[in-house]
Amino acid sequence: MTTKVNSTNVKAAARAKLERLQRSSKFHSFFDVAAIEAFSKVEGSAFAGKSLKRGKTDDMSPRC
Amino acid sequence: MELEILRAYQQASREMAVEEMAARALNYDPALLTLREIDDEAIEQYEGWLTPYDFGWERVLTWKRKPAHNNAIDVAIWYDDTLAGMCWASPKDSHEKVFVLYIERNPDDALLTRGYIAPLSLSAVRNYGLLLELTYVVIDDPIPEARDAYYREGFTQLAGIGLAYDLRQDYDGLNEEVFENDH
Numbered sequence: 484m485t486t487k488v489n490s491t492n493v494k495a496a497a498r499a500k501l502e503r504l505q506r507s508s509k510f511h512s513f514f515d516v517a518a519i520e521a522f523s524k525v526e527g528s529a530f531a532g533k534s535l536k537r538g539k540t541d542d543m544s545p546r547c
Numbered sequence: 548m549e550l551e552i553l554r555a556y557q558q559a560s561r562e563m564a565v566e567e568m569a570a571r572a573l574n575y576d577p578a579l580l581t582l583r584e585i586d587d588e589a590i591e592q593y594e595g596w597l598t599p600y601d602f603g604w605e606r607v608l609t610w611k612r613k614p615a616h617n618n619a620i621d622v623a624i625w626y627d628d629t630l631a632g633m634c635w636a637s638p639k640d641s642h643e644k645v646f647v648l649y650i651e652r653n654p655d656d657a658l659l660t661r662g663y664i665a666p667l668s669l670s671a672v673r674n675y676g677l678l679l680e681l682t683y684v685v686i687d688d689p690i691p692e693a694r695d696a697y698y699r700e701g702f703t704q705l706a707g708i709g710l711a712y713d714l715r716q717d718y719d720g721l722n723e724e725v726f727e728n729d730h
Binding site for chain 1: 554
């Protein structure tokens with residue numbers, strides 16, 4: 484007989500674990516004002532990833 | 548790990564990223580911000596983005612149906628019914644790293660969320676890495692211009708690993724005790 488995972492309970496436990504971590508004295512938030520400003524100054528709209536094909540970098544046509 | 552557990556971890560990771568941002572009381576309306584899975588609606592909006600990048604986000608819909616990608620986390624960031632950004636990360640076969648493969652924001656520079664997409668994405672991925680008890684968040688292909696911003700977030704260039712955030716730096720003695728008790 485298999486035991487079905489109660490995903491609601493798993494999610495609640497996961498959230499509780501992360502809440503405890505976020506309250507810890509050593510927790511470093513990624514929402515630091517200087518970091519947000521640094522990301523907002525990046526001219527392009529990507530922060531990570533390799534384009535499948537860059538082609539003409541000024542190609543600004545919609546994806547569809 | 549069972550798919551239901553992974554899905555619960557992924558959703559908890561997204562939700563707690565929103566709560567982490569809300570706790571910082573930044574200049575936005577938290578009621579308008581949601582982090583969800585990348586779905587048809589997200590891809591539909593993405594197809595209208597005027598972006599020079601082609602990360603092939605539409606592939607995510609196919610990847611999400613394949614068991615090989617069950618442990619990957621996908622994040623669609625919505626603000627006021629506008630797709631503000633997306634992220635895809637996966638531990639692949641690693642037992643110590645979760646790799647951030649793609650982060651892209653909506654190219655509309657006027658959007659309020661411009662500077663928040665990477666921090667929101669990184670927060671969700673960090674949460675997921677912590678729940679999977681991994682050690683590093685690694686940026687697979689950082690955009691060179693964004694490196695300084697990653698350094699400000701505590702990422703460092705580690706030999707043999709790459710641009711990485713060591714998740715152990717967020718633990719204090721209490722966390723370790725708490726995490727042990729959870730096992």
